[in-house]
Amino acid sequence: MNSPPRPVRRLYLSLGGLPRTGQWLLGAMEMAFPLLNHKADLYLLTEDPLSEFQEFHRVLEGAARLLREHSILRLQIRPVHPVRAHKGRELRDLYLLISSLGRPFHQEAMAHQVASRWMLLPVLRARSEAEVEAALELVPFLRERMILPSLSLPPSPRLGEWAGRLDPGRSRLLLEDQGGALENVFLHDLLDEMVSWSVSPEGGFCVEPCSSLILDRGRALARVCPWDEWREWQDSDSFFLKFQGSKSCLDCWEELPHRMEDVLRWNNRQEEGGRIHHQLGVFAMSRGDENRAELHLRAGLEMGRAAQLRFESLMYLGIMRLQQGRPEEAQELLEEALGLRPGSGSILYHLGRCQLAWKDYIEASELFQRALAAGVEQGIREELLLQLAVCHINLEEFQEAWEVLGRTGEGTAPLCFYRGMALLGQGKLQEALGWFHQALEKGPEKEDLASVFFYLAHCLKEMGDFGRATKWLQKALEADPRSYEAWNLLGFCRFKLGLYHEAIEAFLKALEINPASAIDLANIGSNLRELGDREGAITWYRRALLLEPTLGFAAENLKKLEQESERQKKN
């Protein structure tokens, strides 16, 4: 047995249309109800509930029966119909009749002291001014009976006035400009879904297909969204098995907040619209789609006036600029965000990252300290402490770095690595070695691998174990053959091991990467001297001193060699 992609959260039933029997609809509902989510909306779309009252009522009776049968469900019943002028009284009677269907559920709710499993929330459509007046007159009558209507109104210069009379805090306002009745309510629902999505911590990073089902009584067909293909609704398994979706859901989501700008405005929901744009921007960022991210974050800034939203959008734009390697622009955006929330720990942290990009460790360190004092989210706290430790290490404040790292968790590879660095700086070689090995066990990122190998070797070199150091350096060079430091240290270790030819080879590699390195020139000189090639050594020392005249050991060795050479010539 196949299950639908997700439980159906919204079931749309179109009444009317071609003359099929209402029995089909009841049968279709029987099949659809077991698929409903434990909390779902049931839409009943009709052009004329009065003339179609019998069917309308029969479907609602069917829904009530099915709700009794499926007693884990909670339903919001949403009749969608026009309110014809001069039909107010008949509609009042209609609602009195259909609201009685909910009575057993309300009694059940009362006895259990919770909300009813049956809530009646109609969508009253009005396409002319006369219909708007009729709908507005109906609203208080319904509200008094705990029926909470929404109004779908035509675009008009009088919208503001109507919205004011409606009290948008208690009733939702829809605009009659999104295609037919179904498309209209569908898109408004989708907007609500997106609002929930935009504030949901777990849901804000993926877009799932709509969990809707649209049944068309006229043609005995079904589809999952207004842009999906109509298919036969004979049994739910084969229907959902064929479900593919004919339009990209993400495209639909990306379009919607633009398309619904007026709706958002008239419902005083710009903030929510801004939030949707914002979250779409963050979502695009997480997919690496920087263009769309920029578009939505900017739109969010325009739509949302709430300081919180603006703050977050500016922050994310700033983070994006940092990721793009544009710290100047990042700093500008982040400082604007800081103006909205002075002292924000998160912003101070990202400003610190800007300074880090410019290698201003003192400034970065200060900003990180301020961020810590202000408090940051748990998610970035570890990273902040790590970056602060990096600053201390670069400033050779190894004890401070160690203390900062002590406030972090047990450990990722970078944390272990920098712990090793802090200890290495303090001369605690054995302990440092242990942390570098731990970093290796944690599986560092590929680009960090060479550094871990290198500092393992560095530690061993400091401990005088040049043989093992050489082995780790070879691994470092496998990971990054262009590491100048690794070639230089390899040369040094080989020198110490008396492998002078191999040492020269390593220093020559170092010089390929950094031709202006006086120390490597001098090191070649030293190796040649050990090999007894005095003239060669003199030449390399001179070349080194030409580049760096203050290179003490080179000058001293050169002087000795020249004196020896002089003495030999005299003899």
Next chain:
Amino acid sequence: MNVLLMEVNPYVPPSLPISLGYLAAVLGREGHRVRILNIGESTQLSPRGMRNLLSEFRPQLVGMAAYQRNMILLKGFCKLVKETEPHARIILGGPQATFMPSAGLGELLDVDFICRGEGELVIREVVQALESGSLDAPVPGTTTRLSRDYWEDGEEVEPPEDLDGYPSPFLDQVLDLEGLEEAILLTSRGCPYGCLFCYTPRASRRRIRYHSIERVLEEMSWLNARGLSRFWLADPSFSFHRGRTQELLEGILARGIRASLWLETRADLVDEELLKLMAKAGVRLVAYGLESASERVLARLGKSISLEALRRAVGMSLAHGLEVELFSQYGLPGETQEDALQTLEFVRSLVPIRGNTNAQQMRLYFGTPFCENPAHYGIRPLDGTRPAYISVGARYQTDWMDAEQIHRVRDLWQAASLDGGKRMVS
């Protein structure tokens, strides 16, 4: 045996079902297959999905955590279980069940057992009884349905003094931590005080039982290693045993456990030194029970706490950088509308009104002295019928405030709230 454990709380986002986790760990150790179904607001589940789950897993026993607020839906789930797996037995546990009148079984026809004692022991007894194949006597720790219209109470079960006797739901990995930002931990159970509105003192026979420090630290370290460092310590009175509390906090520091802690305790169970240590160990928020800012009302609640002690505890907590939540209620015995407003002002003068600091109307739940004998305390349940498995809850007025006045106090709290009155815990 296959056992399905269900947490049904569809009005709020799903949280970690720690109590079911304990049961699952106990049963798992005995070789049973256990699944936990945690249904929250955002969980997507249809009747068909539920039937599929039942048909695939084929539980012989289904345990459901019962609360007043979910009884309406539990009835539906019970019916669905019996329709799909007619031989499966159903046990109701949780706070609504412990002291639910046995007559509740007369209206919950699909329920076979009501759990009266500690869940870990009772579910083991039930599983053993079901495995033995005969149910002609009541199972210890339960009220057992012996026929359609007849049920009997089993013998009481005696819970162990040392909670470490129960395996850890974390270390035994019976809980799904996917997507979770916060873990709920119970380092102790029970409460020795005698607040008359509360179920815990009677359920715990007014004693506290503990997990060892070592066990708690082990669980925290285990969670740390899985990226979780936000811990909600759900102990009713976290710092009751000062020496143990200190030892636990020092243990967190000594082991370098990353912790951001939420905890609940009494204002007279903290001092300057302890709060300092709490802040150092990662406590982010302390929740204190206030209930009312009227000493007269507090006395009627059996809550022996002084407002001065509370004010002092809040001040010290804030000074150490801790956030504070105050739990308060209205509609209390002896409380006039003026008293209720005094509480609102008292709270507002100390902390922002949001989250759990939003007050709520007192609920009369089974097992509390107020619920057992409301008239004695000047509480008058409102007219109207309710099933035997539902307690008075919030449907009462008092000799001091009628229902309308209580609603007015609710509206005032809501108006004073900074977040629309949303609480996390009830």
